[in-house]
Amino acid sequence: MNVALDLVGVALIVVATLLIGAYGLRISRTTSDFFVASRTVSPVWNASAISGEYLSAGTFLGLSGLVLLDGARGFWFPIGYAAGYLLVLVFVATPLRRSGAYTIPDFVEARLESLAARRVTSAAVLVIGWLYIVPQLHGAGITLVVVAGLPEWVGAVTVAVLVAAAVAAGGMRAITFVQAFQYWLKLTALLVPVILIAFALSGGPHDFDPALVFPAEAGPSGFDAYATGSLLLALLMGTMGLPHVLVRFYTSPTGAAARRTTVLVIAMVSVFYAVSSGMGLLGRIVAPDLAEPGVADTVALVVPSRVFPGIFGELLTALIVAGAFAAFLATSTGLVVSLAGVISQDVFSGSVRSFRLSAVLCSLVPLAVALLTAPAGLVSSVGMVFIVAASTLSPIVLLGVWWRRLTARGAVAGMVTGGVSCGLAALIHGAIDGVGVAAPLLAQPAAWTIPLATATAVIVSLLDRRGAPLRTDRFLSRLHTPDRA
Structure with a gap:
């Protein structure tokens, strides 16, 4: 493996990111530019940027590794990832844009007229964002270990520093250009190798057994109904709760533009998932020896040189x-932008200067966690975030968005219940190492944590004597009134 070529590839990406970010910096002047790109991003640019930040390490490397490990079972992840945007399209994209908010805590405070609800929402946003950034840093470390033999911390530190610099320099407007390019x-970067490798295998001596690529036990008859259903529910619902995804819709000029953006995103991410999954299938043919936990995530980096030895x-x-x-x-910058907006408004003054300081802080926390923890499977780590x-x-x-009787107390109770139940499920599952009748419920808890959190929010709201804010009907009317032509 030519280390110099790999490092040149990394260096070119770094330079391109800095140059595009510098271009965005030239036109990032106002607070609105930094937080929501002054709400002027067209559907095509916005869809490219959303797809760029959504397609993370778990997709680029982890999805092909998951397909290598589990065969057809691995396809449930891209199905859930892409289908989640259908729910975003139908239920929340347009209303969120019409709300006029900058961040998710902004929306919750405006809807419920509660500072306490805003603070709990901000805490949830930070936890979700930081949990999502850590796998990106681990993925960067894994990549440089495989291709260059560098210490794992080098990749994590490199990405964290670049992300902090890019976000602090130009905010949302600059990052939009960067992420669109990166999609x-x-x-x-995956489509060209997949096509060339597929042609090489179809016309060469690489005979393979179809049962190896599509084993019967990994087909529909081999699926665990509960685990699969719970996973899909988490992926479908989780997209609506990702702060870096939702904040993107605030950058659209209108609610209709947000809706068109979502349709384009569904198409873009679906194409990418097909390509990434295809790399995993090719890996089952030429690199079955990599089908081990902790190693499978490197399959996309290894397959090309096995099929095409030499330069x-x-x-x-x-x-x-x-x-x-x-x-x-791309994913890390999107997350840091959304988190910096939250911290800047909730902790500091909400100015451009405080946004830049918040961007640095939001990069340092996950970097510290990444340096202190060992990387797990990239897809499973991202799945936990969902x-x-x-x-x-x-x-x-x-x-x-849709239920007028939601109250601040109900929202807080629902978020706390959901967060605590997820944390307990992860801790207990880790402690018992998957042993016991309840193990499947703890390994994939979404099937009961989501209904529990929702039911708690509804019941507490119904029992809340204060009721919904007086201006709820006016606020909901704004969310659901069609845009003027």
């Missing part, structure tokens, strides 16, 4: 390495 780079395979590997770093940077988001923020956002 198309990531797609190219051509090394060039394809360098392209994938560049795309992988684009994935780490479970937390689906059990805390998603029910409150959905109820806040």
Whole structure:
């Protein structure tokens, strides 16, 4: 493996990110530019940026590794990831844009007229965001270990520093350009090698047994109904609770533009998932020896050189390495932008200067966690984030948009219940190591944590004698009134 080529690929991504960010900085002047890009992002640019930040390390490297490990079972993740945007499209994209908020805590406070609800929402946003950034930093570390033999901390520190600098410099407007570019780079970085490898295998001596690629036990008859259903529920609902996804809709000019953006996102991410999953299937043919936990995530980095020995395979590997770093940077920048907006408004003055300080702080916390923890499977780590988001923020956002009787006490109770139940499930499952009748319920808790959090929010709201705010009907009317032409 040519280390120099791989490092050149990483360096080019770093330079491109800095140059595009510098261009965005030239036109980022106002507070609105930093928080929501002055709500002027077109559907195509916005969809590219959303897709760029949504397609994380868990997708770029982890999804192909999951398909390598589990075969057809691995396809449930991309199905859930893409289908989650259908719920966003139908239920929340347009109303959130019409709310006029900058962040999710802004929306909750405006809807419920409660500072306490805002603070709990802000805490949930920070936890979800930081949990999501850590796998990106681990993925960067894994990539440099595999391709260059560098210590794992080098990749994590590199991404964290770049993200902090890019977000602090130009805010949402600058990051929009960066993430849009990175989506198309990531797609190219996987699509070109997948097509070339597929052609090489179809016309070469690489005979393979279809039963190896699509084993019967990994088909529908081998699925665990509860685990699969709970996972899909978490992925479907979790998208509505991801702060870096929802904040993007505030950058659209109108509610109708937010809706068009979501349709484009569904198409863009679906294409990418097909390509990433395809790399995992190719890995089952040429690299079945990598089908081990902790190693499978490297399959996309290894397959090209096995099919094309020599300089051509090394060039394809360098392209994938560049795309992988684009994935780490895009998702991390999107998360840091959304978190910096929350901290800037809730802790500091809400100014451009406080936004920049918040961006640095929001990068340092997950970096510290990443340096102190060992990387787990990238897809499973990201999957846990979806479970937390689906059990805390998603029910409150959905109820806040569509149910007028939601109260601040109900929202707080729902978020706390969802967060605590997810945390307890993870701790107990880790302690008993999957032993016992309740193990499946603890390994995939979304099927009961989401209904529990939702029911708690509804029951507490109904029992709350203070009731919903007096201006609820006026606020909901604004959310659901069609945009003027």
